[in-house]
Amino acid sequence: MSKITIPLGPQHPALKEPENFMLVLEGEQITGATVNLGYNHRGMEKAAENRTYIQNLYLIERVCGICSHSHTTTYITNVEELAKCETPKRALAIRTLFAELERVHSHLLWLGVAGYEMGFETLFMYTWRDREQVLDCLEMLSGNRVHYSINTIGGVRRDISAEQKAGVIKRIDYLIERTNYYIKLALEEPTVAARTANVGKLPPEVAIERGAVGPTARASGIARDVRKDEPYLIYNELDFKLITHNTNDVFGRLVVRALELVESYKMIKEVLNNLPEGPIAVKVPMRIAPGECVNHYEAPRGEDIHYLKANGTDKPERLKVRAPTLANLQSVAYMMEGGWLADVPLVIAAIDPCMSCTDRAVVWDPKKGRKQVYGWEELRKLSIEQYKRRGVDFTRL
Amino acid sequence: MSEFAREEKVKADIEAKFAGAVTNASVQRKNRVWLELEPSRLPELLAWLKAAGFDHLATVTGFDEGENLGAHYHMTDTKMLVNVKVKTPRTNPVLPSVLKVFPGALSYELELQDMLGIKVEGLPPGRRYPLDDDFPTDQYPLRKDWKVEEYLAKNPLFPTEAK
Numbered sequence: 084m085s086k087i088t089i090p091l092g093p094q095h096p097a098l099k100e101p102e103n104f105m106l107v108l109e110g111e112q113i114t115g116a117t118v119n120l121g122y123n124h125r126g127m128e129k130a131a132e133n134r135t136y137i138q139n140l141y142l143i144e145r146v147c148g149i150c151s152h153s154h155t156t157t158y159i160t161n162v163e164e165l166a167k168c169e170t171p172k173r174a175l176a177i178r179t180l181f182a183e184l185e186r187v188h189s190h191l192l193w194l195g196v197a198g199y200e201m202g203f204e205t206l207f208m209y210t211w212r213d214r215e216q217v218l219d220c221l222e223m224l225s226g227n228r229v230h231y232s233i234n235t236i237g238g239v240r241r242d243i244s245a246e247q248k249a250g251v252i253k254r255i256d257y258l259i260e261r262t263n264y265y266i267k268l269a270l271e272e273p274t275v276a277a278r279t280a281n282v283g284k285l286p287p288e289v290a291i292e293r294g295a296v297g298p299t300a301r302a303s304g305i306a307r308d309v310r311k312d313e314p315y316l317i318y319n320e321l322d323f324k325l326i327t328h329n330t331n332d333v334f335g336r337l338v339v340r341a342l343e344l345v346e347s348y349k350m351i352k353e354v355l356n357n358l359p360e361g362p363i364a365v366k367v368p369m370r371i372a373p374g375e376c377v378n379h380y381e382a383p384r385g386e387d388i389h390y391l392k393a394n395g396t397d398k399p400e401r402l403k404v405r406a407p408t409l410a411n412l413q414s415v416a417y418m419m420e421g422g423w424l425a426d427v428p429l430v431i432a433a434i435d436p437c438m439s440c441t442d443r444a445v446v447w448d449p450k451k452g453r454k455q456v457y458g459w460e461e462l463r464k465l466s467i468e469q470y471k472r473r474g475v476d477f478t479r480l
Numbered sequence: 481m482s483e484f485a486r487e488e489k490v491k492a493d494i495e496a497k498f499a500g501a502v503t504n505a506s507v508q509r510k511n512r513v514w515l516e517l518e519p520s521r522l523p524e525l526l527a528w529l530k531a532a533g534f535d536h537l538a539t540v541t542g543f544d545e546g547e548n549l550g551a552h553y554h555m556t557d558t559k560m561l562v563n564v565k566v567k568t569p570r571t572n573p574v575l576p577s578v579l580k581v582f583p584g585a586l587s588y589e590l591e592l593q594d595m596l597g598i599k600v601e602g603l604p605p606g607r608r609y610p611l612d613d614d615f616p617t618d619q620y621p622l623r624k625d626w627k628v629e630e631y632l633a634k635n636p637l638f639p640t641e642a643k
Contacts, residue, residue: 120587121610128595129621129628291535294584307536312558313511376508377554377561379538390541390552405539405588413584 086114091427093122102412104431108424116419118412131402136162136236136371139399144230146404149192152178152185153382154389154404155234160315160378161391162236168367172317172359174238179316180354181221181233183347184251187258188217189383190340190347193432194265197337200429201278206268213261216254223250238364248355259348266341269334279334283418283430286331293413297385298343299434301327302335309381321350333433369397382407384434408434487513490562493532498525504565511560519566519575526553526564527581533557537578540588542596544624549573549598568598577602595622 087108093101101122107115127146131139143158144151156178163170191214198206218228224247225231233239269275285295290303300307308325310318323346328335371393379388385407394400411434418430470476487507495502498521505515517525526537538554538561550567568575575592577600578585589600590609597620607613611621616635620626 117606119607119609121608121612124610124612126621126628129626133628292583294536294538294582296536307558309558375514377512377541377552377563379556379561386538388538388554390539390554392543401541401543403539403541409587410539410584413586 095428102431104416104419104427106419106424106427111424113419113422113424113427116416118416120409120412128402128404131399133398135369135397136399137369139402140234140236141232143402143404144232147406148229149189150185150382150384150387150406151230152181152233153380153387154406155232156182156316157378157380157387157389158391158402158404159234159236160380161376161389162371163367164376164378165371165374165391165393166236166367167372168237168365171238171362171365173242173361174363175316176354176358177239177241177243177363178234179318179321180243180351181225181231182316183350183354184217184221184224185231186347186383187344187351188214188221190344191217191258193340193383194337196432197279197333197429200432201275203275203278206265209261210265213258216258220251220254223247235364237367238362240364242363243355243358248358251355252352255348255351259345262341262344262348266338266345269337269341275337276334279337279429280330280332282333282426283422283433284332285414285418289417290331290414293417294410295385295414296407296410297381297383298336298339299385299411299414301325302339303331304329307386309379309386313379315378315380317354321353323350333429336433370395371397371399384408385411484510487511487560490532490560491515494525494529494562497528501525513560513562514565515563516565516567519568522553522564522566522576523578523581526555526578529555529562529564530581534560534562537582537585537588540585540592542592542598542622544570544596544622546570546624549596549623551575551592551598553578573598575600579603594620596620597623 089106089108090103091106092103103119105117105119106113127142131142134142139158140155143154146154191210195207195210195214198204198210221231222228224243225233225241233241285299285303287303287305290300290305295303296307304327306325306327309315311325326339326342326346328338373393373395375390375392377388377390379386387407388405390403391399392401415431415434419427422430484507487510491505491507491513494515495505498517501518501521503516505513507513534555534557536556536558538556541552541554543550543552547570548567549570550565553564555562555564566575575598577589579589579602587609589603592598593600593603594608594611619631
């Protein structure tokens with residue numbers, strides 16, 4: 084049979100982000116794959132050189148819609164290391180709390196997307212409904228669902244009150260119950276196993292060679308997790324297991340992420356119950372003494388690494404950001420080779436896609452010059468009223 | 481410096497093995513080793529580090545120091561980070577490719593070529609990354625003398641839409 088090369092993307096069914104995969108097909112089977120990137124290059128590293136350290140905090144937060152806390156924490160660890168700043172213990176604990184809440188939010192989102200890609204849309208609906216709980220926690224603590232902006236140089240911006248703590252624990256208890264159901268589902272549901280087992284194989288030696296990170300590497304049996312290997316924040320004081328799985332396929336990636344959720348819940352509760360007392364931030368000078376340093380961080384998708392060079396002014400000389408997806412993409416090309424065309428969206432999605440969302444609208448009335456923020460309930464009421472005017476009454480349904 | 485015994489040992493081993501090619505080796509703190517290397521020995525050193533357990537090339541950071549361009553290769557065994565710095569003259573910037581040792585480094589090396597104009601010898605043919613296909617090939621945005629304003633003055637955004 085003759086070989087055909089087809090492009091998948093930049094706009095394609097697997098991710099909501101632009102990426103192009105050139106697939107060489109022999110019938111339905113893939114014999115070769117190359118990844119082409121760069122459609123979304125925003126020149127952030129150059130932009131960072133023209134902004135002050137504090138301005139960069141808000142720029143770096145927007146590197147990713149989901150790992151926003153991961154990137155700022157890595158960046159800020161570098162800045163604080165160069166500034167020789169002693170960050171208060173309470174601030175580090177709050178950063179850890181946000182890091183784990185972010186992991187829960189990211190993994191639940193991924194579970195839903197994986198469910199969607201394998202044709203199990205009920206799982207998608209379930210996990211995304213439950214993900215609202217953790218987004219509510221983040222909103223309650225920081226004021227925002229996605230870009231929390233909790234970090235500031237020298238500490239964090241907001242403290243946690245007793246009511247907030249109780250609210251988070253209540254929601255986490257609900258999520259623990261739901262996650263146990265998902266784990267049962269992942270391990271016992273035959274359709275899930277049939278759709279994910281032996282799909283997107285990545286043997287451990289290839290994973291190492293191609294530099295895979297995070298859950299992608301851990302599902303190939305590689306015990307790599309920056310939280311364990313070089314503990315940052317307060318991870319050396321927390322009790323959690325490093326989850327690995329040895330099936331090397333999408334099924335393994337599903338199991339690793341589901342079990343990691345349980346570890347995150349444990350850590351969230353542990354941090355909240357043992358929050359150290361004290362200040363939440365210290366002052367750090369605007370100018371940072373010359374020097375260079377590099378730090379890594381376990382983001383939900385894997386190792387995130389930043390390099391920072393300071394030149395004595397209030398702006399960095401060079402900032403390098405390497406997000407985990409870039410490290411994992413070389414493995415995706417391998418995973419697709421020898422597989423089937425129909426598995427491609429699932430294989431790509433298995434390293435974890437990225438999206439940001441928001442559920443409310445701000446309406447500005449120029450005549451009255453005032454702003455009004457509509458929440459979910461109000462938007463729902465408005466839509467019901469609008470349909471009522473058109474003769475359809477949804478309240479009776 | 482018994483506090484950093486492991487770091488000192490890695491540093492001493494590299495210095496002994498690559499005597500003459502390594503300069504400015506230092507232990508910055510726990511788990512951080514920095515050193516500068518003769519560019520021609522780069523693939524050899526990375527292969528040696530890989531065999532010694534540093535089997536993850538975390539990333540490559542390109543830089544512009546004025547007279548010299550260059551790159552940091554951040555190698556890790558997941559616990560310790562060994563940062564290998566190589567420099568190459570601005571007038572003829574060339575670095576050897578490390579793809580034979582780390583096939584996963586492809587996007588990092590393409591980035592050095594596109595963003596800093598460092599020619600990486602031994603790269604396979606293929607599309608450019610990360611810049612756009614119609615971005616000028618003689619401009620390197622991460623060089624310090626490249627200014628966004630100057631570029632935009634010469635290349636207005638979306639020329640097809642400007643009426």
